[in-house]
Amino acid sequence: MNLNLTTKKIDVEIEIILVKNKKIKENKEILKSLNFKGEDEQSVLLPELGKLYVGCETDDKDNIRIAIATAIKALNKTNFKSASIKCKDNLSAYIDGFELGNYKFDKYKSKPKDTKVSLGTTNKEFKKEDKNIYIEVNNIDTKIQKEFEEAICICESVNMARDFVNTTPDDFYPNIMAKEAIQIAKENELECKILDEDYLKDNNMEAMLAVGRASVHKSKLIHLTYKPSQKIKTKSKKKIVLVGKGLTYDSGGLSLKPSDFMVNMKSDKSGGCAVLGVMNAIASLNLPIEVHGIVGAVENMIGGDAYKPDDVLTAKNGKTIEIRNTDAEGRLVLADCLCYAQDTIDDIDYILDFATLTGACVVGVGQYTSGVMGNNTQLNYQVVQSAWDSGELATTLPFNRYLKKTIKSEIADICNISSTRYGGAITAGMFLDNFIKDENKQKWVHIDIAGPAFVESAWGYNPHGASGTGVRMAIEFIKSI
Ligand code: BES
Ligand code: ZN
Ligand code: ZN
Numbered sequence: 001m002n003l004n005l006t007t008k009k010i011d012v013e014i015e016i017i018l019v020k021n022k023k024i025k026e027n028k029e030i031l032k033s034l035n036f037k038g039e040d041e042q043s044v045l046l047p048e049l050g051k052l053y054v055g056c057e058t059d060d061k062d063n064i065r066i067a068i069a070t071a072i073k074a075l076n077k078t079n080f081k082s083a084s085i086k087c088k089d090n091l092s093a094y095i096d097g098f099e100l101g102n103y104k105f106d107k108y109k110s111k112p113k114d115t116k117v118s119l120g121t122t123n124k125e126f127k128k129e130d131k132n133i134y135i136e137v138n139n140i141d142t143k144i145q146k147e148f149e150e151a152i153c154i155c156e157s158v159n160m161a162r163d164f165v166n167t168t169p170d171d172f173y174p175n176i177m178a179k180e181a182i183q184i185a186k187e188n189e190l191e192c193k194i195l196d197e198d199y200l201k202d203n204n205m206e207a208m209l210a211v212g213r214a215s216v217h218k219s220k221l222i223h224l225t226y227k228p229s230q231k232i233k234t235k236s237k238k239k240i241v242l243v244g245k246g247l248t249y250d251s252g253g254l255s256l257k258p259s260d261f262m263v264n265m266k267s268d269k270s271g272g273c274a275v276l277g278v279m280n281a282i283a284s285l286n287l288p289i290e291v292h293g294i295v296g297a298v299e300n301m302i303g304g305d306a307y308k309p310d311d312v313l314t315a316k317n318g319k320t321i322e323i324r325n326t327d328a329e330g331r332l333v334l335a336d337c338l339c340y341a342q343d344t345i346d347d348i349d350y351i352l353d354f355a356t357l358t359g360a361c362v363v364g365v366g367q368y369t370s371g372v373m374g375n376n377t378q379l380n381y382q383v384v385q386s387a388w389d390s391g392e393l394a395t396t397l398p399f400n401r402y403l404k405k406t407i408k409s410e411i412a413d414i415c416n417i418s419s420t421r422y423g424g425a426i427t428a429g430m431f432l433d434n435f436i437k438d439e440n441k442q443k444w445v446h447i448d449i450a451g452p453a454f455v456e457s458a459w460g461y462n463p464h465g466a467s468g469t470g471v472r473m474a475i476e477f478i479k480s481i
């Protein structure tokens with residue numbers, strides 16, 4: 001699919017018409033007879049008239065995204081090669097609908113279907129027949145052109161994150177994740193450090209090391225940096241650090257997951273993949289902000305060398321952690337990555353971490369919404385606002401003093417699981433707080449994306465599988481600071 005911006009009326013095979021507020025203005029009789037009411041996710045193609053009608057119940061951005069996604073999916077079922085749509089405002093929502101709604105992951109199909117799939121950097125061999133879509137706008141000034149290009153760049157990065165997450169654990173393990181990071185760095189002129197297990201050992205990152213110990217795949221710490229070019233003149237140069245949980249597979253370790261819960265645990269790298277997605281887009285946005293992307297790429301497996309419930313591990317900041325469940329591994333990896341970030345980057349303004357951290361978060365807020373936590377209520381709300389502005393769903397989950405007591409340990413500084421089964425998303429967030437330095441307490445936000453990162457049935461403009469959650473939210477937040 002090729003998206004084109006135009007001010008002229010182009011001669012196309014199909015004109016896409018969004019029917020807003022259920023107000024059908026033309027071809028009323030035919031549409032009525034086809035039972036088209038203009039409801040969300042409803043579409044009717046009238047090929048002989050060259051028109052595709054799509055319902056869009058209200059004019060807000062999210063409804064536009066869903067309506068456009070409905071349109072492109074309907075078009076993909078046909079052999080028409082060109083289509084147009086009128087766009088008065090909210091151009092970026094149109095792009096989101098086309099780019100995110102057109103996404104398909106068919107890397108593992110022996111006969112891929114006829115739509116184009118962007119396959120990240122690992123595999124670019126499937127290039128499909130293309131459809132040309134013309135978005136008709138009133139005029140194209142530099143602002144519109146910029147909005148168009150940025151939206152495409154962000155969507156491509158979301159789709160790249162989706163590809164990574166959907167890729168199987170045998171094809172995407174820590175070293176592959178590191179290679180993808182190197183590729184992203186090359187293409188975007190970012191600094192890139194890949195730190196191996198020797199580095200982790202030398203720097204007392206025992207928590208992260210222990211999680212990956214039973215895997216045949218060696219753990220990697222990925223650190224990408226975007227520094228704005230000297231050309232961008234600005235008074236204050238902000239610095240933001242994004243940290244991602246990159247569990248390329250989470251079997252649960254010795255506290256092994258039951259079979260049904262292990263399926264889809266390839267998605268436990270979603271936080272890390274979201275961070276890579278942001279880093280892929282950030283250079284093109286030309287923002288006067290220094291952005292660091294740190295990913296703990298690790299595989300949690302079983303074996304004679306596995307870390308165990310009853311072990312006590314020491315994290316990079318010297319804190320000791322009693323292990324009572326090896327399936328609460330993400331917080332251990334993040335603990336060391338958060339310490340690494342704070343020890344190696346100075347004068348940080350914001351630290352955001354993204355992680356598929358707890359099933360409890362999914363139970364609490366549903367599978368479509370991320371849980372936002374931290375010590376700074378105002379900042380939590382700011383992140384939630386950025387999420388909604390970008391088209392993602394998020395809500396705050398406030399910390400409290402009572403739950404904090406449930407992660408105390410009798411024998412170590414802290415325990416990796418709570419003594420209560422309630423409030424698991426919050427206790428996981430409060431565990432991470434132990435690895436945030438006092439001077440950064442108000443600058444840190446933890447985002448649990450366990451629900452929306454990977455959903456088994458399609459929702460809105462998201463297909464089955466990975467959604468790329470976190471990429472748009474983080475970019476919107478970075479733009480807002
Ligand atoms: N990766 C899982 C969390 C998860 C669950 C992500 C469902 C996506 C969908 C995490 O490592 C985990 O296993 N957490 C445990 C924590 C528990 C042992 C305290 C959980 O949520 O059950
Ligand atoms: Zn786990
Ligand atoms: Zn996990």
